[in-house]
Amino acid sequence: SRHGRRDSLTEAVRHHGKVFCLTGGSDTPAALCRMLCHAGLGQARVAVGYRLSYEDEHVARGTAEELAGLKEEGSLAVMMIWNDKARPWQRPVHGLPDESFIRGKAPMTKQEIRSIALSRLAPFPQAVIYDIGAGTGSCTVELALLAPAGEIFAFEIDEEALSVLTANIDRFALSNVTVVPGNAARTLPSVADAPExxxxxxxxxxxxxxxxxxxxxxxxxxxxxxxxxxxxLAAVTAYYAGRPDYTLDITQVMTARSRRVGSSHMMMAQNPVYIMTAAYDPVPGGERSSSCL
Known part of the structure; x- marks a missing residue:
């Protein structure tokens, strides 16, 4: 449903042979067809039903590409979409190459760290996820791919980073990401969806x-x-020192990348990074709550 909701249409169509969609608001049939085209799904077959069961009932048929310029007959309609090239969703491998992303001056979580951190998070496909301090969006993109039927909220304060973040979201044709500009300490309360x-x-x-x-x-x-x-690290450990209902796991990761020097290779050390995982544990030392796993 896109009627007052933001369920991801593109991911549903990408992974299912048949999708039924309720339209509404700014998500008109033509706008949704343009969204499908932008995601590389322009050849999907679409039927749009207007005023079904009334005397002036009308059904428009064609590919998403053909209906992207459809003359609107109101935003309230239904769509049936067939994708003959649909592929079942498979959990992607964590850690896309850094070269996959548009880069800017803002910091980017490197591939090796991203791979470990996201494997620690391990969200389910329908999850609501906050990415706070999204930067250039490398983690935002991977989180959106890990949770194609969920919703990602990317919080970022830096104007230049926001520009690159938006460009990377567009590059991967993601429809399940909402960018929240500004200081996260102030903007977090404005997001109604609770994070999992x-x-x-x-x-x-x-x-x-x-x-x-x-x-x-x-x-x-x-x-x-x-x-x-x-x-x-000290600020995080101090915070959880007063929260016995949470367990905090800390890992320090140090990596090195090779660089060609003449006919040889030299390893160049990367900055060590702390990866901290906090999970709700209402019975410290006992069996962890299944809702956190």
């Missing part, structure tokens, strides 16, 4: 306020955080 998972890559020094707001919405939210400074 959260990835935190940057907080501008507002870790306690951000974590408090996440847990206010869902105390069982599973959170993975990355940090390169010991000050951030």
């Amino acid at each position: 998972y959260a990835f935190i890559g940057g907080t501008k020094g507002n870790i306690p306020a951000i974590l408090d707001e996440i847990y206010r919405k869902n105390r069982a939210c599973r959170i993975v955080m990355t940090a390169i400074t010991v000050e951030t």
Whole structure:
């Protein structure tokens, strides 16, 4: 349904041979057909039904590409979509190559760290996920691919990073991402959807306020955080020291990449990164709540 909701149409069509859709608001049949075309699904066959069961009932048929310029007869309609090339969804491998993304001056979580951090988060396909400090959007993109039937909220304050973030969302034709500009400590309350998972890559020094707001919405939210400074590590450990109902796991990851030097290769060390995973555990030392796994 796109009637007052944001269920992902493109991912549904990409992975199913038949999709039935309710339209509404700005998501008119023509607009949704243009969305399908942008996602490379322009050849999907579409039937649009207007005013069904009334005397002036009308059904328009064609491919998504052909109906992208359809003259609107109102936003309330139904669509039946057939995709003969649909492929069942498979969980993607974590850690797309860094070269897959448009880059800017804003920091980007590197492939190796991304792979480990997202495997620790392990969201289910229908999850609501917050990406706080989204930067250029490498984690946002991968989270959207991991949860194609879910909703990703990408929080970012830097104007240049927002531009690159939006460009990467567009590059991967993602329809399940909502960008939330501004300081996350202030914008988090404006998002009505409670997170089931959260990835935190940057907080501008507002870790306690951000974590408090996440847990206010869902105390069982599973959170993975990355940090390169010991000050951030100290702030996180201090926060959870007063929260015995959570378990905190900390891993330090150090990687090196090869660089060609003449006819040889030299390993170049990358900055060590702390990966911190916080999970709700109402019985410390006991069996962890299944809602966090």
